[in-house]
Amino acid sequence: MTESLHKIVAEQGLVLAFALVGVLMWLSAVVCRRLTAGRIHASAIAIVAALALAWLGGVLTGGKKGLADVPAFAGLALLGGPMLRDFAIVATAFEVDVSEARKAGLVGIIALALGTIVPFVVGVLIAWSFGYRDAVSLATLGAGAVTYIVGPVTGAALGASSPVIALSIATGVFKAVLVMTLTPFVARFIGLDNPRSAMIFGGLMGTVSGVTGGLAATDPKLVPYGALTATFHTGIGCLVCPSLFFIILTHLT
Amino acid sequence: MAIYGTALLAICTLLGVALGEALGLALHVKANVGGVGLAMLLLIAAKQWLAGRGVLTPTFRLGVEFWALMYIPIVVAMAAQQDVLAALHGGPMVLIAGVTVVLLCFGLVAALGRLVKTP
Numbered sequence: 070m071t072e073s074l075h076k077i078v079a080e081q082g083l084v085l086a087f088a089l090v091g092v093l094m095w096l097s098a099v100v101c102r103r104l105t106a107g108r109i110h111a112s113a114i115a116i117v118a119a120l121a122l123a124w125l126g127g128v129l130t131g132g133k134k135g136l137a138d139v140p141a142f143a144g145l146a147l148l149g150g151p152m153l154r155d156f157a158i159v160a161t162a163f164e165v166d167v168s169e170a171r172k173a174g175l176v177g178i179i180a181l182a183l184g185t186i187v188p189f190v191v192g193v194l195i196a197w198s199f200g201y202r203d204a205v206s207l208a209t210l211g212a213g214a215v216t217y218i219v220g221p222v223t224g225a226a227l228g229a230s231s232p233v234i235a236l237s238i239a240t241g242v243f244k245a246v247l248v249m250t251l252t253p254f255v256a257r258f259i260g261l262d263n264p265r266s267a268m269i270f271g272g273l274m275g276t277v278s279g280v281t282g283g284l285a286a287t288d289p290k291l292v293p294y295g296a297l298t299a300t301f302h303t304g305i306g307c308l309v310c311p312s313l314f315f316i317i318l319t320h321l322t
Numbered sequence: 323m324a325i326y327g328t329a330l331l332a333i334c335t336l337l338g339v340a341l342g343e344a345l346g347l348a349l350h351v352k353a354n355v356g357g358v359g360l361a362m363l364l365l366i367a368a369k370q371w372l373a374g375r376g377v378l379t380p381t382f383r384l385g386v387e388f389w390a391l392m393y394i395p396i397v398v399a400m401a402a403q404q405d406v407l408a409a410l411h412g413g414p415m416v417l418i419a420g421v422t423v424v425l426l427c428f429g430l431v432a433a434l435g436r437l438v439k440t441p
Contacts, residue, residue, distance in 0.1 A: 090395045090402075112394050119401035127407030137403035149399030155358050157396045159335045160389035162362035163369060176438050183430055188423045195419045210415075214423045236416060239408050243420035246404060251424065259432035266435040273427045273434070277358075278400055285394045292393060293362065300359035304342065308349055 082144030089142065093118060113253040113286030120246060158281060158300070161293035172265060177298045180272030185306050188214040188275070189314055192240065204318040206233045210240065211318075212310035216276045217241025219306035226311040245279035252283025261287060264294040271295035275302035327385020330372075334364040 078085065097115035105114075123135025132138030137146035147153070192214030193207045201207055209229040213220030213236065220237030223229075229237075252261070252270075260266050261284075271280050271294065280299040284292045335358075342357020365386075372378050 086399060087395075090398050093398060094395060112398075115394075115398045116401045119398045120404060120406055123402050123404045124406040124410070126402070127405060133405045133408065135403040135406060142402075145399045145402050149396055149401070149403050153392075153396055154400055155339070155361075156331065156335055157389050157393040158358055159338065159361045159365055160331050160386050161393055162365045163331075163383075163386045163390055165362070165366055167366060167370070176434060180431075180434055183434075184427065187426055187430065191423050191426060192419050195415060195422065199415045210419075214419050235408070236413075238405075239411070239416045240419045242405055242408065243410075243416050244423055246406065247420055247424045249401065251428070255428050259428050260435040261431065265438060266431065269434045269438070270431045273431050274424075278397070278404075281393070282397045282401060285397050289394060297359055297362055300357070300362075304346065304357075307346075 078141050083147050084144070086142070086144035086148040089145070090148065093122075112289070113250070116249055116282050116286055120250070154278075158277070158293075158296045161296065164290070165293045165297070166264065176265070177268045177272050180269040181298060181301060181305060184273040184275045184302060185215055185309060187273075188244075189306075189310060193318065201233075202322065204315060204322045205229050207322065208310060208315040208318050209233050209237045211314065212306065213237025213240040214244065215241070215306040215310060216303050217245060218303050219310055222307045223310040223315070227315060241276065245276040245282075248274050248276055248279030249282035249286070252279075253286040256287045261291070264291065267291035267294035268298045271298035272302065275299055275306070277303065324381050324385035324388075327382045327387075328389070329385075330368060331365065331386050331389060334368060335361045337361065338364055 094111065094115045097118060098111040100114050101111040119136075126132070126134075126136035126139050126142070130138040134146055136142045137144075137149070189211040192211035195214075196207050196210035201210060205224075205227045206229055208227060209220060209224035210233060212223035217238050218241070220241050221234050224234035224237055256262065259270075261270055267284060270284070274280050274283070274295075277296065277299045280295045281292055284295045338359070338361020339357040341360045345357075369378070372382075
């Protein structure tokens with residue numbers, strides 16, 4: 070009995086993930102209606118619940134992939150992995166209003182530039198205040214504040230130490246988690262209610278998972294606009310952090 | 323046919339990612355530069371072109387729109403596999419850096435948004 074159950078779990082990973090996420094979203098919809106009277110978006114509740122389950126998965130298995138490290142839920146790694154994530158992000162472009170996207174062109178680029186410079190500078194300053202003095206560690210930790218991909222890419226390119234790279238990844242992941250969970254609550258105060266501000270938001274916050282997760286929980290219609298600018302963010306960060314920004318840092322330290 | 327829509331989406335995604343990789347190589351960057359963004363632009367262009375020729379049937383659209391609708395469940399699955407434990411265990415530096423950066427950027431979103439609205 071348990072053997073055939075194990076077999077099903079192993080062979081039907083993705084199908085199991087569909088069912089699991091469906092149940093989680095249904096429960097979130099119930100919580101949204103009953104407990105918050107519809108004030109907190111059901112998607113936001115589902116994302117926070119998923120993050121809590123990811124924490125639990127980490128505690129139970131000691132792995133790095135949250136709930137997906139629990140063998141029964143390994144299918145989540147495929148469903149929520151980069152391949153299907155990118156496929157679904159591209160699909161959202163089908164509903165993009167071209168004239169809206171064009172209007173945000175220049176300000177989108179400004180947002181992208183600020184979204185790379187500001188986190189890097191803040192990351193470097195905070196790393197400095199925690200006693201890091203060498204340009205390699207400072208650049209890696211600054212890059213981690215841009216996104217959790219820019220951090221390790223920069224660290225690997227510059228030859229940073231493993232603990233520093235781990236810290237830069239942790240900073241990036243924490244940033245993504247914060248953006249995912251806080252966006253629905255601050256959306257009203259930062260004017261995040263139209264395609265143009267969503268494109269600014271995508272460029273400034275950068276982290277694709279954070280931006281798209283946060284926007285999905287705020288207003289799913291805004292997701293494609295935020296994703297459009299956010300997807301350029303990691304590439305630009307990987308371009309300037311280990312080169313231009315690092316050279317500037319070596320002159321300053 | 324719904325598969326035509328899904329195939330179009332797949333072709334745009336593959337082309338975009340390939341372009342992003344090529345851009346990364348050209349710029350000597352160890353990352354994909356805007357691949358997904360380029361794929362989105364390709365899909366938008368393809369949609370305009372196909373709409374002009376009247377081939378965008380409802381089932382064709384369904385092949386793309388299903389995946390757009392699956393986006394939020396996929397994000398939930400993505401959230402469930404984040405290394406939350408490491409993010410929380412990173413110590414005070416990680417917490418301070420994360421919170422400062424996110425709050426500062428939220429503020430800038432508001433500032434830039436207002437800047438654009440005024441003219």
